[in-house]
Amino acid sequence: MTPALRAAVEKYLIDPSQEGAWQALAFVDLDACDNAAGMGSPPLASVDLDGCGSTARMGLPPLVFIDLDVCDRSALAGSLPPFPVIGIGDPDHPLSVTLDAVLESPVDAEALIKQVERAPRAAAVTVQLLRTAEALPLDRALVLESLAYGLLQGSEEYAAWLSARRPAEPNPDGRVVVERRDAVLHVTLDRPRARNAINRVVRDQLYEAFTVAAADPEIRSVKLRSVGEAFSAGGDLEEFGTTRDPATAHLIRMHTLPALAVARRPEILDVHIQGACIGAGVEISAFAGRVTAASTAWFQLPELAMGLIPGAGGCVSVPRRIGRQRAALMILSGQRIDAQTALRWGLIDAIEDQPPVTTI
The missing domain is CATH 3.90.226.10 (2-enoyl-CoA Hydratase; Chain A, domain 1)
Incomplete structure (x- = not known):
């Protein structure tokens, strides 16, 4: 990951190799998340929820990025959380098909973040729909x-x-x-x-x-x-x-x-x-x-x-x-x-x- 790209995504970058990080995102307890401050536990310490719009009030980030270069298969055990999960790295990485997307040219990370922050609910519905619809017949x-x-x-x-x-x-x-x-x-x-x-x-x-x-x-x-x-x-x-x-x-x-x-x-x-x-x-x-x-x-x-x-x-x-x-x-x-x-x-x-x- 280049320094410029890391700087662009740092706000929402998590390290899935950190013990419990992925599970905390995938199985967040909304009953215990009245506001963003309630999500200050160590597994999510690297996710800055300030300015996340409506999803921050639910205790969820609008999206997260993970670095595939430091990610192994065991780190992504379990279901995806109900918001976009974007990989950075090799699009042919074995885990890439698990994620919602892998960032690649010509898509700019800053433009993607700005768009998702502006409409986090629509972004969340988008990825949940895409995950479900791919297994269904066309009609x-x-x-x-x-x-x-x-x-x-x-x-x-x-x-x-x-x-x-x-x-x-x-x-x-x-x-x-x-x-x-x-x-x-x-x-x-x-x-x-x-x-x-x-x-x-x-x-x-x-x-x-x-x-x-x-x-x-x-x-x-x-x-x-x-x-x-x-x-x-x-x-x-x-x-x-x-x-x-x-x-x-x-x-x-x-x-x-x-x-x-x-x-x-x-x-x-x-x-x-x-x-x-x-x-x-x-x-x-x-x-x-x-x-x-x-x-x-x-x-x-x-x-x-x-x-x-x-x-x-x-x-x-x-x-x-x-x-x-x-x-x-x-x-x-x-x-x-x-x-x-x-x-x-x-x-x-x-x-x-x-x-x-x-x-x-």
Whole structure:
């Protein structure tokens, strides 16, 4: 570990070789933790809980780092604690698959810490969901993601984000152009002035198109493309918070989430990405059997900054493409990755500079 990295993570760095350190984190007694001061026992002496936000009141840090170079298998016996546990060191270390993530380029430790400190509850829900969902079938994992998303829609962190943003009237404009040519269904996002943000209109039309493809065995390929400089800016922020009841929002997602239709035949989906691919754009494309991207494309999952998790299927699709640990890095840090990193990680299958799609 470099001195700069150690300095960045020192506040949350624990030594799992210290007797009892891991067990103290994994099996913390919340009944005895009225405040951060109650956690001053020797096993947690190296974790500074000051300024940890809401989780400090529960006696829990927002995250911890462990140095894999000084960690053996016995040090991580037992279940993970209910918050992110990030390793530093060799990503091929035998214990790396146990942790929520192993820090690696291009993710910056300071950016990750800042993001998690700002939304510790959403970060905790993120890693617990990822740990559980990876063992579930696609359809059941998507239900679990929606339930977790709904939980956070009722949280203080999400409410704070909503109250801080400038209100705007939702824009109902938007369309998805669907055209069948023999055994190929061409689906095109055509909302370029909104950077192909996915509002209710676009969401519903995507769901209908993917449902048709899933139900028709004669359709052998679905080619998803978009018009303009950006593939998709993700969910339309102007519509966030318009459905205030989380239970109602969950029921709506279970009837209209495009990922539910894609998940019935994900192998036939073929996606090409240009420019920005954010949020739901990443989440939907990650289901595809084949994903290509322009050399200038970039990818981002920014939902944690809103007090949320990816809610368009990304907590299911992205880990199954790049692994739970790298998916956690993308979500917890909120940082962009470029096309070259996406290719190395497996988020895309090839870099191809294709001709732009024009309005049909």
